[in-house]
Amino acid sequence: MIKVGFCVSYDWEMLKRSLPRVYAYADKICFSLDKNRTSWNRQHYTFDEVAFATWLAQADPDKKIDLYEDDFSIDGLSPMQNDSRQRMLMAQRLGEGGWHVQVDSDEYFLDFGGFTRQLKKINPAPTGKEKPVNVCVCWVPLIRRVPNGYIYVDFKDQVPEVVPVATTLPHYERARHSGHFNILTSHYVIHETWARSEDELWFKMNNWGHVGDELVERNTRQSYYNLWKVLDEYNYQYLSNFHPAQAAVWPTLGFCPGKSVEEFMQNYKPPVFPLSPLRLAMRNNRNVARIKALYTKLFS
Numbered sequence: 001m002i003k004v005g006f007c008v009s010y011d012w013e014m015l016k017r018s019l020p021r022v023y024a025y026a027d028k029i030c031f032s033l034d035k036n037r038t039s040w041n042r043q044h045y046t047f048d049e050v051a052f053a054t055w056l057a058q059a060d061p062d063k064k065i066d067l068y069e070d071d072f073s074i075d076g077l078s079p080m081q082n083d084s085r086q087r088m089l090m091a092q093r094l095g096e097g098g099w100h101v102q103v104d105s106d107e108y109f110l111d112f113g114g115f116t117r118q119l120k121k122i123n124p125a126p127t128g129k130e131k132p133v134n135v136c137v138c139w140v141p142l143i144r145r146v147p148n149g150y151i152y153v154d155f156k157d158q159v160p161e162v163v164p165v166a167t168t169l170p171h172y173e174r175a176r177h178s179g180h181f182n183i184l185t186s187h188y189v190i191h192e193t194w195a196r197s198e199d200e201l202w203f204k205m206n207n208w209g210h211v212g213d214e215l216v217e218r219n220t221r222q223s224y225y226n227l228w229k230v231l232d233e234y235n236y237q238y239l240s241n242f243h244p245a246q247a248a249v250w251p252t253l254g255f256c257p258g259k260s261v262e263e264f265m266q267n268y269k270p271p272v273f274p275l276s277p278l279r280l281a282m283r284n285n286r287n288v289a290r291i292k293a294l295y296t297k298l299f300s
Helices: 012-021 049-059 079-094 112-122 198-207 218-229 261-267 277-283 286-299
Strands: 002-008 028-034 065-070 099-102 107-109 133-146 149-154 162-167 181-191 252-257
Touching (some): 002 012, 012 028, 012 049, 012 107, 079 099, 099 112, 112 133, 112 181, 149 261, 198 218, 252 261
Parallel strands (some): 002 028, 028 065, 133 181
Antiparallel strands (some): 099 162, 107 181, 133 162
8 A cells, every 4th residue: 555645734735746646555644734834933924725725626536635624833842752642653653564755846757656666676565563664765856947957966977866755654753754664676766956936935944853953053044045035047056055054965056947847857857766776775785785784884
């Protein structure tokens, strides 16, 4: 069984792009939405209730979606703690067993059907009782929309930024991350992370789960935001190491034409995955990982 959870918030309209890419392959879907329309950083946001309800009724012909509203912004918890807590409550709502997949509204799978087939090869029917694993995908972060297309992170021949999205046993400690063994796949997900309007990005930078550990100082956050605002399809090539917390994670920037995200996805050609099948198999082998960890511990 494939169970998919979405954290729904102020940017819910991005679900119009992310949901259709997974809907046909999901057995159960949960939308979790703060009942007070409050961010993880305890900030109230506007939310078009009528538009959301109208879209949801049209987007769920098979009645797969469970709209789960609760208090996901607890005073006294950090934004990241609120983020992780919401994900755990949503997983509990979906119930034990099966593959738990969490997709954010600004993430667009290029081949979710292929991803679910790979999950079922790893384990056709997880019960939650076996040794747990996470399964990771490769992000293609969109940085800025410019008049003729999108600036995105180009990883060249490096392993892209990866994120765990699926697990046999939810135990979210830091957003979707946990202590489970991570299996890497060559599946790509377009991540519309920074490619928003100026107001939308500023709100996100001040309210997302990472606000407590990335761009913490307001002056640094403002300076980074000002730099982002002047990016265009000509000067992007002179910037490198652009990630706000770990600079080298976003090593270089690229440009791809497209008047919309949909056009970008049509025009974008995912790079050849940098690891050979043998190297990927070695990377995903628990025993090899144990040996490497022991070697590092003994000789570092």
